[in-house]
Amino acid sequence: DAGITQSPRHKVTETGxxxxxxxxQTENHRYMYWxxxxxxxxxxxxxxxxxxxxxxxxxxxxxxxxxxxxxxDFLLTLESATSSQTSVYFCAISVAQGWYEQYFGPGTRLxxx
Amino acid sequence: KQEVxxxxxxxxVPEGENLVLNCSFTDxxxxxxxxxxxxxxxxxxxxxxxxxxxxxxxxGRLNASLDKSSGRSTLYIAASQPGDxxxxxxxxNSGGTSYGKLTFGQGTILTVHx
Numbered sequence: 705d706a707g708i709t710q711s712p713r714h715k716v717t718e719t720g721x722x723x724x725x726x727x728x729q730t731e732n733h734r735y736m737y738w739x740x741x742x743x744x745x746x747x748x749x750x751x752x753x754x755x756x757x758x759x760x761x762x763x764x765x766x767x768x769x770x771x772x773x774x775x776x777d778f779l780l781t782l783e784s785a786t787s788s789q790t791s792v793y794f795c796a797i798s799v800a801q802g803w804y805e806q807y808f809g810p811g812t813r814l815x816x817x
Numbered sequence: 818k819q820e821v822x823x824x825x826x827x828x829x830v831p832e833g834e835n836l837v838l839n840c841s842f843t844d845x846x847x848x849x850x851x852x853x854x855x856x857x858x859x860x861x862x863x864x865x866x867x868x869x870x871x872x873x874x875x876x877g878r879l880n881a882s883l884d885k886s887s888g889r890s891t892l893y894i895a896a897s898q899p900g901d902x903x904x905x906x907x908x909x910n911s912g913g914t915s916y917g918k919l920t921f922g923q924g925t926i927l928t929v930h931x
Contacts, residue, residue, distance in 0.1 A: 807863055
């Protein structure tokens with residue numbers, strides 16, 4: 705499972721509140737990603753990181769910010785949650801030595817009411 | 818912009834049957850293509866990764882092929898079992914960088930009945 709954990713695993717929050725999701729990896733991989741999965745849209749990339757303090761936007765980055773202050777943690781923040789951000793969020797890492805094969809965490813189910 | 822399509826959207830087969838899942842992509846400039854399995858309520862499990870320079874990759878009863886020129890990949894599952902029931906996703910790694918960004922298809926929901 706590439707040593708990836710996500711917290712929390714489930715969260716219910718109200719519209720307008722800030723929310724931070726955490727992804728933690730234990731194997732010092734350089735590349736990390738945040739995706740969201742929605743019925744009808746599949747999995748879409750939100751943000752990714754290619755090193756400490758190095759991040760970039762993905763396909764659906766509006767309303768999200770990320771931070772990576774140390775190799776093992778990649779945080780996803782919803783500054784002011786909206787109902788459209790109700791989704792399942794997956795973190796992934798990419799193994800450079802393995803042709804950049806991506807491995808996924810267990811996911812966080814977020815509901816914004 | 819890369820677009821990935823998977824056909825069929827759902828497939829139901831009897832146990833023991835050999836089957837093929839299809840994946841097509843619009844931009845042939847990919848670094849690799851990855852197949853995943855997802856069980857209900859769970860994360861994604863990587864099954865196979867095919868480099869752009871490879872034609873196929875095998876793992877146990879699974880065989881994935883890649884034809885970049887036609888923008889197609891197939892996942893062949895031999896002697897299917899009920900435990901193979903899951904959603905199968907393909908994802909193209911493109912975007913001009915090797916660490917890349919995956920573009921996913923919508924998936925094929927596979928049901929193998931005893």
